[in-house]
Structure formats: C-alpha cells, structure tokens
Amino acid sequence: MKIKNIKLKNYRNYDALDISFNDNLNIIIGENAQGKTNLLESIYVLAVTKSFLSASDRNLIKFNSKFSFINGLVEKKDCLTNLEILVNDNGKVVKINGKEIKKLSEYISRVNVIVFSAESIRMLKESPTSRRKYFNIQISQINRNYIKKLSDYNNILRQRNEYLKIINGNKKSDQEYLDILNTKYAELSVDVYEYRKNYILEINKYLDRIFKSIVGDELHLKLNYSCNFISGEKEYSLKDNLLWKLKDNFTKELSYKMTLFGPNRDDFYFTLEDKNLSLFGSQGQMRSAILALKLAEVLLFNTKIGETPVLLLDDVFSELDINKRNNILKYLDKKVQTILTTTDIENISEERRKNANVYVIKNGKIISREIIFKQEGDVNE
C-alpha cells in the first residue's frame, strides 16, 4: 500500500500543498510549528476520516477559512485510487474516484496507515479507556468481524446498565429477563476477550524481537492483557466465571448502577523484564516500546491482510540516543512506505538520505526538495 501524492487546501497552517512521496523513505524536515505534524495528520485523516489529534473536524480548517480539503492518490495492489475529503461547517464529504460515499464505513481502509506520534506515547499514561479504544481500532483494522462483535457487546452492555438503573429505582426485578441479559452478556464478553487475547498473542510474536533490535540490548518486552473475569479456578469456563462474578457482585452493581465486570473494564499494559513499563520505564524505553508496537503492527497487518500499511513516524527520534536512531532506520523495511518528520536532518545518516525524498517545510510551504546536496547552514533559510 502506497501514498503517491497528497494535495491540501486550507488545511491547518497550509494554504495549498502538493507533495509526492516515493515508495520507501520520505523525510519531512522543519523547525517547530512549521506544519510537520499537520501534514502527517492530514494523511491519517484521509485514511480514517478522523484526526489522531483533535476530536472536532472543524479544527482542521485553516483559521479564517470556510472549508478544508484533502486529496490523495493511493496505490493498493497495483490499483490507483483517488480519495477526497472536504470539511466545512456542514460536516464532511468523502469521495472515492470522484464519487461521493455516504457511508463512512465503506470509505475507511482504502489506505491503511499506522501512526507514531507524541499522542501514541501518552496512551501509556492515560486511563484504560484510551488503551481499549486504541486496541479496538487496531483489532478492527485486521479483523472486520471484531467490529460487529464489539458493537453487539456494547448494545447488550447498554441494555444491562439501563436495567440496573431501573431496578435500582426500586422497580421489582424480572429474574428471567436478568438471566437472559446476563447469559448474552457473558457470551459476548468471552467473544470480545478471545479477539483481544489472540491479537496480543500475535503482536507478542514480533514485539520482543523488534524492541531488542531498537534498544540493542537483551531486555524482554511484552504486551499484556489484563482481563477482570479470568478464573483462578481452571475448572470453570470463562463464561461461567463471569456469570458467577455478576451474581456475587449484584448488590454492588445495583448501587453503582453499572456493570462492573467484563471487557468494558479490561486493560492493556507493557512489561519490561516483568515490570510494568508505564510505572518503571524511562521516557526513551516507553518511546521505543510504542515504536516496537507500531512496527509489530505493520508486520502483523502484512501477515493477515497481505498488504503493508503506510508508516507515519512523527518526531520519532527525540529522546532517543544516536544508536537507537540508527537501529530504527536500519529496521525500516524497504517494502514499507515510511513518511517521517524530524527537526534535525543530522538524525538521519547520509546513506539513508540518498534514497529518500527529502522535503523541508517552513510555515506551511515546501521550501526545498534537495537539502542533502546543500550545506548544513542552508537548511532553514
């Protein structure tokens, strides 16, 4: 999967931009606040119709403009597709090869991107909700059935929570109805659990090896999935165990007016040498771990879908020492199209720069495409 070209109009700090990418490494250089992250964000929006930075689409529109427009030419299995997104006060219009697509679900995944940014690292420190949201998206990308299961699960969870509120309001409970709700809830919980468990299992096949090759030492990294209804007792099935938990904690659930056990309370965490990374890891270790996760996702995606997603690496080198920077560059497979941003060209060896498209961006404009042949002093003119 490749992105050949992106055109922007009134997108964040860009008036108009027309930028082409090669199939391997593309380097975007610029000082702070010049538009590096904005450019990667526009590619992400083109792929998934939403930003990884802000919840509101209107933030994408350049200040004092009426609309924002992204146009991209993408290649998948030797087939070229033209994608367009227009955002204005009335909402969002998406088009494939000039034809408007009403259902966003039919538009998404024409091009798959994996993004690494400061936001990705923040996920480690945030609440479990943000990690669940993240892994839900990732699992959905490689497994379309998961979206359906998750939506069925969320529906039954909503029904159960509503019923808990009704009973809490002193209405007499209908045991038969509650039993049906609980059984359905437990079955769908186990389904969601299986998808998540398998995903983590698959990611761990790649994760540790990639992490070691980035950090260059023998520390063991693992992604863990903590599920709150796993039975300590092997003789109970997962479903029965959850049903027991619901029964045992019914009074508590009634007073909270919500379901306290199930995938809605699961969490994901990294361990480095069996210690929780978000509690004990250094900034650099966390950065390397998230990067390893992203690279593992690329490989897993390739195995499952038979296509390599486009890798967007935003400011990946900060807080990493020179050895790790070189290890990352070595790791970037020629088959994976990579678009990376950096403030400092010196982060990238001349050897690597030779085969890359290099763009210097200043104040929302490309000011140079041939930096590698210039003296260092010319870079930010």
Ligand SMILES: Nc1ncnc2c1ncn2[C@@H]1O[C@H](COP(=O)(O)OP(=O)(O)OP(=O)(O)O)[C@@H](O)[C@H]1O
């Ligand atoms: N809707 C918008 N309209 C106009 N300008 C915007 C809009 N949203 C953000 N900006 C501007 O874009 C600039 C930030 O761009 P961006 O985040 O891409 O910078 P960057 O090159 O990634 O910088 P850094 O190296 O600090 O991460 C800021 O000057 C900000 O004011």
Ligand SMILES: [Mg+2]
């Ligand atoms: Mg940035």
